[in-house]
Every structure is written in structure tokens, then in C-alpha cells.
Amino acid sequence: MPLSYNIFMLIDRLLSKITRSILERLNVNRGPLNLNSRRGAFHKCWGHVFTNHLHGDYVEFGVYRGDSLIESIEAFLEFKKWLLEEAVSPEQWRAKQAQSSPLNDKIMFHGLDTFQGIPANDEHNFTFSEGDFYAAKSVVENRLKKHFTNGITTHLYEGSFESTGVSLKKTLFNRKISIANIDCDLESSAMCALNIIEEFLQIGSIIMFDDYNAFSANNNKGERAAFSKFREKSRFVYEPYFPYQYVGQAFLTVEAKPD
Numbered sequence: 001m002p003l004s005y006n007i008f009m010l011i012d013r014l015l016s017k018i019t020r021s022i023l024e025r026l027n028v029n030r031g032p033l034n035l036n037s038r039r040g041a042f043h044k045c046w047g048h049v050f051t052n053h054l055h056g057d058y059v060e061f062g063v064y065r066g067d068s069l070i071e072s073i074e075a076f077l078e079f080k081k082w083l084l085e086e087a088v089s090p091e092q093w094r095a096k097q098a099q100s101s102p103l104n105d106k107i108m109f110h111g112l113d114t115f116q117g118i119p120a121n122d123e124h125n126f127t128f129s130e131g132d133f134y135a136a137k138s139v140v141e142n143r144l145k146k147h148f149t150n151g152i153t154t155h156l157y158e159g160s161f162e163s164t165g166v167s168l169k170k171t172l173f174n175r176k177i178s179i180a181n182i183d184c185d186l187e188s189s190a191m192c193a194l195n196i197i198e199e200f201l202q203i204g205s206i207i208m209f210d211d212y213n214a215f216s217a218n219n220n221k222g223e224r225a226a227f228s229k230f231r232e233k234s235r236f237v238y239e240p241y242f243p244y245q246y247v248g249q250a251f252l253t254v255e256a257k258p259d
């Protein structure tokens with residue numbers, strides 16, 4: 001091998017390494033994989049879904065103004081773009097994998113909220129008082145319209161989870177959930193949300209709890225208490241996935257309990 005060729009290859013490798021590192025820092029191609037933010041959490045979760053080609057819908061309990069719903073859709077679209085690029089890869093095995101991915105089938109985004117703020121409750125946390133986080137459904141609808149014009153299917157369900165759970169279940173019917181985002185703060189609300197989603201979970205489904213360590217991480221309060229009671233009677237086994245933001249924690253569904 002001539003020396004000039006080796007030098008050329010070395011420079012080429014060095015340049016790609018530098019380019020990759022710059023792009024990664026700018027979050028251009030690999031996304032915010034190492035960020036502890038909610039955006040980083042969505043990137044990791046959708047990364048898990050796309051790496052495993054796990055088909056399922058995204059369901060969010062507690063939408064408020066739609067920030068996390070929009071962030072989740074944005075992270076999803078980045079991976080969807082990656083899948084479409086893979087499908088035309090010159091490497092045939094890549095193209096074949098991408099073309100046969102279940103993720104080419106439609107994924108729907110569901111958001112549930114009173115759209116009247118936190119419901120009346122007796123959970124004694126002044127940061128989750130009745131009416132806090134008030135935002136009208138139209139605010140979220142308008143934001144979704146402004147952000148996405150490209151065939152994303154979203155369903156918003158207005159009312160308490162107790163009352164809208166039935167129509168969510170009807171829409172999901174025989175679909176599965178890949179990511180459930182429980183962002184409703186209260187134990188009673190989180191418990192209701194978990195009971196609604198259980199029949200749609202599958203091995204690999206992620207459950208994100210945005211306020212897992214709220215109530216000062218008290219085991220007997222909030223989303224923590226709801227999940228600890230729920231997992232005892234659930235037909236699945238769950239495993240901690242990663243913590244995020246200030247008080248969030250994600251879990252993975254890893255096993256079905258024997259009947």
C-alpha cells in the first residue's frame with residue numbers, strides 16, 4: 001500500500017471523527033442522547049422503540065399546554081426520518097430491514113387531560129392544587145396544528161381520565177402502546193392511568209413518570225405510590241430504565257408474569 005494512500009485514509013478517518021463529534025454536539029444527527037432533559041428522555045425512549053422496531057402508540061396522561069406531547073412527536077419524527085433514509089440505503093440489508101419494519105405502519109399520539117387543570121384532590125401538595133395547570137384544549141389543538149402539517153395523527157380526550165379512559169380504549173382497540181407518559185402528578189390520577197393502559201402494554205413498552213420523585217420521593221405518595229401498588233398486581237414485571245429531568249423516572253416492561 002503506498003504511503004500517500006495510508007496518509008489519505010488516516011486524514012479521512014480523522015475528519016469523519018471530528019465531523020461526527022461536531023454533529024453530535026450540535027444534536028444534528030444523533031440527537032440529544034446524553035441530555036438529562038425531557039427532550040433527551042424522549043430521544044432515548046424513541047431510540048429504544050426504533051432500535052427494537054417495536055410498534056405501538058404514544059399515550060400521555062396530563063397534557064396541559066402540550067409541551068411534552070409536542071416534544072415527543074418531534075423526537076419520533078427524527079427517528080421516522082432515519083427509518084425512511086435507511087429504507088433507501090445502498091447497503092441492501094439495511095434497506096431490507098427498514099422496509100420490513102413494523103414502524104412503517106401508522107403510530108398515533110393520544111393525549112388525555114381535564115383541560116381544566118388538576119382535579120380536586122386530597123393529596124395535600126400545594127404544587128398540585130385544584131385548577132393548577134389550567135389550559136384549554138383549543139390551546140393544544142392550535143399548537144399541534146402550527147407544529148405539524150405532515151400526517152401526524154393525534155387524539156385529544158377532554159375530561160377526567162375516569163371518564164375518557166373508555167374512549168381511549170375504544171380508539172386503541174387492538175393496538176399496543178410503546179410509550180406511556182404519566183405526567184399527572186397525583187397518586188389517584190396515576191393509578192387510574194396505569195389501570196387504563198395495562199391491557200395495551202407489551203414487552204418493551206416504556207412507562208415514563210414525569211413526577212416520580214415529587215412529594216419529596218415519598219414512597220407512599222404521588223406517582224411512586226401508584227406505581228408501587230400497580231406493579232404488585234400487574235400481569236407484567238417492570239424494571240427501572242433511567243431517571244430524567246429533576247424528578248422523572250422511566251421504566252421498561254420486561255416480562256409477563258406467569259398466569
Ligand SMILES: C[S@@+](CC[C@H](N)C(=O)[O-])C[C@H]1O[C@@H](n2cnc3c(N)ncnc32)[C@H](O)[C@@H]1O
Nearest residue numbers: 062063064067068113114117118160161184189
Ligand atoms: C404537570 S401537568 C402536565 C404537563 C404537560 N405534560 C407538559 O408537557 O407541560 C399535569 C396535568 O395533568 C392533568 N390531570 C391530572 N389529573 C388528571 C385526571 N385525573 N384526569 C385528567 N387530567 C388530569 C391536569 O389537568 C394537568 O394539566
